[in-house]
Amino acid sequence: MTEPSFTDRALAADAALWDTAFAHRFARDLPVMDGATPAFRRYLVYEYALVLEAIDLVARAVAAAPTIPEKRWLADALGGLVHAQLAYFDAAFARLGLAPARPGTLPVGVSACLAAMRRAGAGGDYGEMLAVMFAGEWLYWTWCSAIPAGAAADPEVAAWIALHTDEAFRDHALWLKALLDDIAGTDPDAAPHLAETIASTLRRELAFHDAAFAA
Numbered sequence: 001m002t003e004p005s006f007t008d009r010a011l012a013a014d015a016a017l018w019d020t021a022f023a024h025r026f027a028r029d030l031p032v033m034d035g036a037t038p039a040f041r042r043y044l045v046y047e048y049a050l051v052l053e054a055i056d057l058v059a060r061a062v063a064a065a066p067t068i069p070e071k072r073w074l075a076d077a078l079g080g081l082v083h084a085q086l087a088y089f090d091a092a093f094a095r096l097g098l099a100p101a102r103p104g105t106l107p108v109g110v111s112a113c114l115a116a117m118r119r120a121g122a123g124g125d126y127g128e129m130l131a132v133m134f135a136g137e138w139l140y141w142t143w144c145s146a147i148p149a150g151a152a153a154d155p156e157v158a159a160w161i162a163l164h165t166d167e168a169f170r171d172h173a174l175w176l177k178a179l180l181d182d183i184a185g186t187d188p189d190a191a192p193h194l195a196e197t198i199a200s201t202l203r204r205e206l207a208f209h210d211a212a213f214a215a
Ligand SMILES: Cc1ncc(C[n+]2csc(CCO)c2C)c(N)n1
Pocket: 047, 050, 051, 054, 057, 058, 081, 132, 133, 134, 135, 136, 137, 140, 205, 208
């Protein structure tokens, strides 16, 4: 049998935390929410702020990537955020009468998540940036791919799930996973910090999603 990879070991070491994540109310409620659900409306406003922060993080990762194939892959991921994801928010905000959060009004669970992304980007540690991206992408991939096809009746919710279940999204999550395995394999001294970054990011992700339900 092949040895479990670095990321498989990191995910297994935090299995209890990931189980909590998979049981999160957000994942359970998402398919039955709609544009009138207060938690979903709050979530979209928080999520828009997160996507803006993610654009900067991925742009920093493009700059930090040591090879052209990595820069090219990450630039495509950045393109997905600035095009498909921002187009989603333009359409959803217009349809649902939502607006971006005013500065200083985000709840602490959300702003802490954004601040950690910003720190990872500004810190310049490529592996750390990838670990932050991986934890969030893995969570969304796992959450959204577990929702049965057609389960969400609302068009905004269905479109949001579709953005996180398409092949490109899955491939990106798996690409991040494989690259982290490479980095941890090449530099075993970096592995503990990468594993800790995956776990701490997941905790912040859960606080982010808790905030949508705390009115
Ligand atoms: C709250 C929240 N967490 C994670 C994602 C998934 N995601 C989309 S872009 C990005 C960063 C770049 O990989 C991540 C993690 C999300 N949409 N919203």
